[in-house]
Amino acid sequence: MIKRLRGIRFQLMRSELYIIYFSLLVIALISFFTYSVLQPNWLSLEAIFFLLAMFVIVMTPVGLYVIFNKTKSIKERINTYSIFVSMLQQGKYSAKLYLEDADDELDTFGEELNDLAKKMKDQVSTLQRLADEKSEFANKAHIAATMEERQRLARDLHDAVSQQLFALTMMSQATVKLIDKNPEKAREQIKEISEMALQAQNEMRALLLHLRPVFLSGEPLNEGIIRLVEELKKKSGMQFHLDIDEGIDLSQSKEEHIFRMVQEALSNILRHANAQHVTLKLKDRDQEIYIHIDDDGVGFKANEKIDQKTSYGLKTMKERCEEIGGTFRIKSQEGQGTYIDIRIPK
Known part of the structure; x- marks a missing residue:
């Protein structure tokens, strides 16, 4: 609720109230000056206070109502622009902002947003065209990439699975010696061996998954x-x-x-x-x-x-x-x- 009161619409309404009450101050100063200096017979203090009270009672709701309705279209246009920007963030570059031909600053801003969306759409098309061209070069480099992938898999096998299998061998040999001496500790090591074997199995499955064809x-x-x-x-x-x-x-x-x-x-x-x-x-x-x-x-x-x-x-x-x-x-x-x-x- 507090965030809404800080919006542009309510800022304009507050500005309208400032204008009304500043006008009220000017009228009050003129009235009291006329009453105290010129002292006309037709002007009294009661009339001045009545005039000021009627001004506040009438002009405050009327001014707020007028500015509230006048800013409705501005708020709707700003909300439309916000939705349009959100669509661009989601990658919907073909979206277009329809303008109201108001020939004001918001219309100029809307035209710039449409131009930006068009440029982003053109850039995406260019990226996709370059990706297609890149695909042709990738097909030609397939043999070299295959060799590189084999080397990478060999490194992964050495760094991950090979080391885990070595650790499994060492732990299993140590566990065999502990079975008679310390069964509880041997049982704990068997659990660790089981977890390491499962991790090694997952690593191998992931590597086999990468052996699928690139295309x-x-x-x-x-x-x-x-x-x-x-x-x-x-x-x-x-x-x-x-x-x-x-x-x-x-x-x-x-x-x-x-x-x-x-x-x-x-x-x-x-x-x-x-x-x-x-x-x-x-x-x-x-x-x-x-x-x-x-x-x-x-x-x-x-x-x-x-x-x-x-x-x-x-x-x-x-x-x-x-x-x-x-x-x-x-x-x-x-x-x-x-x-x-x-x-x-x-």
Whole structure:
């Protein structure tokens, strides 16, 4: 309520009251001056106070009513501009602001907003065209990228799975020696071995997930994502809730970017989230493609520095999204899972 009273409309109403009461002060000064200096017979103190009281009683509600109605259209136009800016923030660059031909400052501001939206739409189209051209070069560099990916997987195997298997070997050998001497401690170490084996298994599944082809190999985007999820269902205990539209008409470059973003998100969930349920939505809306991925895993503090590998994956997803003119948002807290929203204009 207090915030509304600070709005432009109420500021103009307060200005109107200032004008009314300043006018009242001027009338009072003139009346008292006339009464005390000129002393006409027709003017009395009672008449002056009656005049001032009637001025306050009549002009205050009349002035407020007039300014309230006059500012109604201004408020509606400002609200329209605010909604239009919100649509631009959501990536709806094809939206257009219809002006009222008032030929005032607000109309000029509206024309500038329309020009800005047109420029943003042109820039998104340029980004998407560049992404298509980039896709052609990417096909030519596929062999080199495959070699680089093999080297990366080899490093990940050495840094993650290989070290975990080595640690499992050492701990299991130590546990065998403790079984007779200290059964309780041996039982605790067996639990740690089980947790480490599960983590190593998840790391291996995530690496195998990245062994899928970079491209969709001619299959539609929705079928490629469903096949990816079906593979994860067989290899993990996670439950997936899918809501994927069919027949989404996109360029090859956009489909490849979306597929790799979904692949990277599922890999992060498998490797780090320890989740039981995953929701994945891919919706074809009027002006945009909407992608939502969330899990009920351990989450993390999004405003703090996170694990280097995870942050690299999220950074890659954000860069892929921006390459095709989209917006990328992530929300996560410890113990509350992770939510990813991606919006890509058509």
